[in-house]
Amino acid sequence: MQSIVSKGKSVKEAVHLGLELMEVKKNEVSIEIIQYGTKGFFGIGGKNAVVKLSKQESNTTSRQSKTNSIDYYKTMEHLVDDLPFEQSSVFEGYPIDYAIDVSQKEMTEQELEGKAWVTDGTIYVKDSETQYPIVEIGKGVQLFKNNQMVKEKKTIVSEKDALEITLEDEQQDTRWNITIDQHKLNVLLEVNPGHTITRKLQDVEPNQQIELTVDEHKETINTLTYEDIRNKMETLRITYGINQNEIRKALETNVPSSYEIATGSKAKPGVDGRIELMVEVDTKNGLIEDDAGKVDFRELKMIPTVEEGQIIAIIHPPIPGKRGTTVTNEPLPAKETHPIVLKSEIGVTVVEDNIIATTAGRPFVEQRGPFIKASVIPKLVHNGNVDISSGNIRFDGDIEIRGEVEENMIVEGGGDIIIYKSASDATITTSKSIITYGNVTGSELSAGKSNMLITELGHLLGIIQIQVEKMISFIKQLSQSPAFKSSDFSRGGLNPLIHILLEKKFNSFLPLAKKYVEVTRKGEEYLEEEDWRKVATSIQQIFLTLSNQTTSLEQLKILSRKMKELHEYSKTPIEPDSYITISNALNSSLYCSGNILIIGQGCVNTKVHSGGQLKITGSVRGGEVYGRQGAEIKESGSNSGTKTVIAVPSDQKIRIGRAFEGTVLKIGHIQHIVKENRNNITARINSEGQIVFE
Amino acid sequence: MFHFSTKEIKNALEVKLEGDLDIDGTEVVEDQLIPQLEKYRVISINFENVPFVDSSGIGLLMHLVQALQDKGIHVSIFNVKQDVQEIFDLLQLPEILGEEIFI
Structure with a gap:
């Protein structure tokens, strides 16, 4: 049985068209009216008349009509042109429409009305009087309506539109880059494999609202070749430490990654020459104050001593470092190592890297950078006063004077100088430390110049x-x-x-x-x-x-x-242990590269210069005192207003227990005069360069 | 090769330098140019055709300008190429010789 669903503005027209299509006469078919046509309102909502014509006959006719399909379609085209409700000749959907109708397998034409669908990558539309199908455009799809690209996400389509769909295929080339770090020790290969994305339009069942979606097929392609890498490495002159395994991995990767394709070898630093001390040589920090602020002069620390022939120290030669190589095959020199430079002075000799004492005395080893100075300093003990009868004392070692140092006498030592009694109008010089137990009057003391x-x-x-x-x-x-x-x-x-x-x-x-x-x-x-x-x-x-x-x-x-x-x-200070410690000073001048400690009543009209900390547990009356690493003073100035200056560099503090009016505080270049007597002050410079009190 | 030309306008002299002001120009400036300049009160030096300078040339120029200024002669320098001026500025020549001499 062959049947056809036909449309027309009226039932009569629909039947007429149907008969013509079937090439039969009215009496050869049975007619079923599916829908009467309505005019609608201003053409909107109008409906076609739909009829179903069924022919009761043997199958031969239908077969004939099928085999004769070319003519059939010709007729169809002709017909389509004449069809009043289908004005567009670009209406692609018709043949399939027809086929569906003819086979009766799928939806009827009536059901297709107002719907759109996709088959085999082509979009079809069937108009209806009541509504237009809506097409939603998915990702990767471009819909051209009457040769214009639709920019909106959704659009209305009709049979009259010339619809064309293009799909964007994407292609991304493989990107890669080789970088050398600044030390030429690592070469990094960054690979970003390329890919192609091919898209295919998915079939969509007829519906009033359809979405055009695509099947994406992504294929990763790493086009990087071994030759690419080798050529690039050649231009960069990378020849050393190439990691073939990493290169292989880079060629095979499907995800963006980086590979260290060459690694240089670092230089191994050597060890400088050094000495190993075999005896105690540390000079103790002189007199030490107890918790009550008192110093016991009898509690002098033991000075280390060595016997003749004793090994003082062992010299270790430098261990050279190992050369490295850059990825461009250039040598990377290891840091140079220095042997120690030994200057052996009195009292020592060197035998096969051993420093040996040749006399008994105090061992003394001084190190500054690679320079080592070793000596064994003997000690001179002078039992009486230093005066005209004894003469000036010059001795390259420690000096201990049990008596006084009298007017205009000079004591010059190479080690520590200890004076048990007073010094007046004397000059005392050493490169190490000075300790006096008595008063210092009108004298010049200099330590560690x-x-x-x-x-x-x-x-x-x-x-x-x-x-x-x-x-x-x-x-x-x-x-x-x-x-x-x-x-x-x-x-x-x-x-x-x-x-x-x-x-x-x-x-x-x-x-x-x-x-x-x-x-x-x-x-x-x-x-x-x-x-x-x-x-x-x-x-x-x-x-x-x-x-x-x-x-x-x-x-x-x-x-x-x-x-x-x-x-x-x-x-690095030469003589970090250099210091001056005295009890009282009057009209004197004290100069020391290390700390100065005045632990008695203090100093009067004395110029004091300390390269380290200055600490005066008594009072400072008159004169100028300077502490490079800060000054701590119990009492400064006097009621009579003698000019007293306490000075420190700009980054240091001055602490005074009791400052009398007129005391001058000098921090860096900034000066402050204490206006009235004050207790417990700590002065420093603030960020604006002014003296402030904490 | 470095050379120069002069043009007298009343008691002023315009000196036009040609070529690189460098160590090779030293003799030309010292032996030929300087003796000519001292009788004028106003001297202007045209740098239009000086594409390159070196430190000897700049030293020479400083020496020249300072010697003339000491004698009370008014010196000015003009038409300096931009690249050359950059070098003058780097060396703070305007501060040394006086900003006003660069026109």
Whole structure:
């Protein structure tokens, strides 16, 4: 049985069309009216008439009509053109519509009305009088309606529209990059594999509202080849420490990842030469105050001693480091190791890396950087007074004086000086410590002098070195200026340029350089290391004279490096144990690179300079006292208003138990005069550069 | 090769430098240029055709300007190329010689 559902504006028209389609006469079919046509309102909501025509006949006709399908379709096209309700010839859906109808398997034409669907990647629409199908456009789908891309997420379609769908396929190439770290020790390969995404439109059942969705097929493709990597590595000159395993992994990866494809070997640092002490050499910190603030002069610590022939220390040679290699196969030098430089002085000898005492006495080992000074200091005990009959005492070791030091006498020692009685109008000098039990009157005491020199020079070099470093980077910067010719550097050296720089840009440099050279010259005899003088000579040649000697950037760099070394070196004090401890001082001058402790009644009209901490447990009346690492004083000034100055550097504090009116506090360059008597003050400088009391 | 030309306008002299002001120009400036300048009260130096300088050249220029200023001669420098001016600025030449001489 063959049947057809036909539409028309009226039942009559629908039947007529149906008969024509079936090429039969009205009496050969049975007619079933499915829906009467309605006009609707202004064309909206109008319905076609729908009829079903059924032909009762043998199958041959239908077969014939099927086999004769070409003609059939021709007729169809013709018909479609004539169909009043289907004006568009681009209506693609019709043939399938028809096929569905003819087979009767799927939905009837009536059911398809107002619906859209997708079959085999093509969209079909069937209009209805009552509503338009809505198409929702999913991700990766582009819908062109009448050759215009639909930008909205949803759109209304009708049979009249020319609909076309395009799908975006995506392709991403494999991206990769090779980087070397700054030390040339690691090579990193970053791979981001490419992919292709192919999309296929999903079939959608006819519905009033459909969504165009796609099936995505993503395929990861890593196109990176071994040759790519090898070529890149060749241009980067990577030849050492290549990790083939990692490269292989990188070629196979499907996810973005990074691989260390080459690894250099680091340099192994060596160990500097050192000495191992075999005996106690520490000098005890002199007199120690007990909890009650009292010092017992009889409680002097035992000074370590050695016997003749005793091993003081063992010298260990440096262990050299191991060279490393960069990924570009360049050697990475290990940090240089330095052997210790031993300066054996009196009382010691060196046998096969052993430092041995040749006399009995106090062992003394001093280390500053690689320089070691070892000696065994004998001790001189002077039983009487130091006066005209005994003469001045000069002894390169510890000195113990049981009596007094009288007017105009000099005591010079290389170790600790202990004076059991008083010293008047005397000069006492040592590179280590001074202890007096009696009064010090009108005398000059100086302990650890060379330390101050090194500290001062080191400080100057610190500033100078920063300036030289700036100069070097400035010269580099200038050399890169497009209009600057560095041709004369090879002939005249940097000197003309340096002179221009000193004129203005580095105009604070010259006074510092001059000062350094001058201080070095003055203290020449106290400077054990030659480097201080060498640097002074270089400074003189490069910056201070108009000599014709040419200076290269390399020379500047070497100078800068040497300065830095010396500056670092100067930070380690030569004689950290140097100190002065006395009970009272009057009209004297005390100078020490370490701490100064006055533990008796205090000092009167005395100038005190301490490179360490200054502590006065009595009073300071008149004079000027300075503590480089702070000052702690019980009482300062006097009722009579004698001028008393307490000074510390800007980063230190002054503590005074009782400050009389008129006491001058000097912190850095800032001065404060105590206006009225005050108790327990602690003064320091705040961030605004003013003296404040805590 | 470095050379210069001069143009006299009343008692002023315009000096036009040609070529790189460098160590090779030293002799030309010292032996030929300086002796000519001292009789004028106003001197302007045209740097239009000086593409490169080196430190010797700058030292020379400083020396020249300062020597003339000491004699009470008014010196000005003009038409300096931008790259060259950058070097002058880096070396703080305007501060050394006086801002007003650079026009």
